[in-house]
Amino acid sequence: MKFLFTAGGSHSTVFSMAPLATAARTAGHDVLLTVDEPVLEAAEAIGVPAVPVPHPGEAAARLDALLDLSRDWTPDVVVGGLSYVPGLLAAHLGVPYVRQYWDIVPLRPEPALPELLERVGLDAPPEHALFIDVCPPALRPSPTPGARPMRWVPRNRQLRLEPWMYTRPKGRPRVLITAGTRAAKLRNTGDSTRRLVDGLRLTGAEVLVAAPPGAAEQFGTELGDVRVGWLPLDVVAPTCDLMVHHGGAATAMTGAAAGTPQLITPENNYAKEIARAFTGFGGARTVVPDDRPQEDPGEVIAESCREILADPAYAERAAALRQEIAALPTPYEMVAELEGLAAG
Structure with a gap:
């Protein structure tokens, strides 16, 4: 099976996605992680196959890049986090969208959302098929109904230890x-x-x-x-x-x-x-x-x-x-x- 993970904007988003992406690879699945160029080296440092795409702030260009990628490498599941773009890609492809989100603050508004919805022929953002929440329940002020909790596993680049x-x-x-x-x-x-x-x-x-x-x-x-x-x-x-x-x-x-x-x-x-x-x-x-x-x-x-x-x-x-x-x-x-x- 093919799992496409999307992250970007900061190294922390890459490190947050890495444990699940690595677990999927260890289980024998094909995995790609898409990130913007400035944080690509973070994905490389932790050994996750990565493809550069535009920054999350360039939502339209990012969606176009993901659509182009999916023509050559079509995922069976799309896993995203902070942005609406991964869900729009999944809806366009007709595959499940999984939202993995550790955060405490709500999903950020996407100024270009109406344009993006029109581009993929949708009236509203698609619902996720699964919501994975890495935020410990004790820290979540208002739990999302149906959320599946997952353990936070620290991940960062490694060098020689002393x-x-x-x-x-x-x-x-x-x-x-x-x-x-x-x-x-x-x-x-x-x-x-x-x-x-x-x-x-x-x-x-x-x-x-x-x-x-x-x-x-x-x-x-x-x-x-x-x-x-x-x-x-x-x-x-x-x-x-x-x-x-x-x-x-x-x-x-x-x-x-x-x-x-x-x-x-x-x-x-x-x-x-x-x-x-x-x-x-x-x-x-x-x-x-x-x-x-x-x-x-x-x-x-x-x-x-x-x-x-x-x-x-x-x-x-x-x-x-x-x-x-x-x-x-x-x-x-x-x-x-x-x-x-x-x-x-």
């Missing part, structure tokens, strides 16, 4: 900060991220800073025993006592699957929805430094980090969420559902 990545330090907490492109600012002692790192070091915590590959060589020993650079979050997260990040979907769910408390500093409305759900459950805290404009952001975040590390309730709630996720059906179990849809 022993410290999969072992906990003895006698001290470990805090992971996802800095991304902000890592370059760590050289500036006046930068808030640098002050956060310094503040955590003073508490005796081991600090890991997830940053682009090569960052470790740039800093050398400048930050003492702080480790800066590429980190396999799926391996490192279970060894941490706290994760500090900006509310990215894949990062938050990786921390949840590991049972790691989180401090989330959301920078947009999308991340705020994610932060609100995790904080409401009790395994995380949301910190918006702009709410305390007279104080240094790094010091505000460091203060909250210390409070989370000192309060065992955060770890207890994070562990409860991990247990809920672990009890959900695996992607391999969900492949049987896809096979049933394809068989009619």
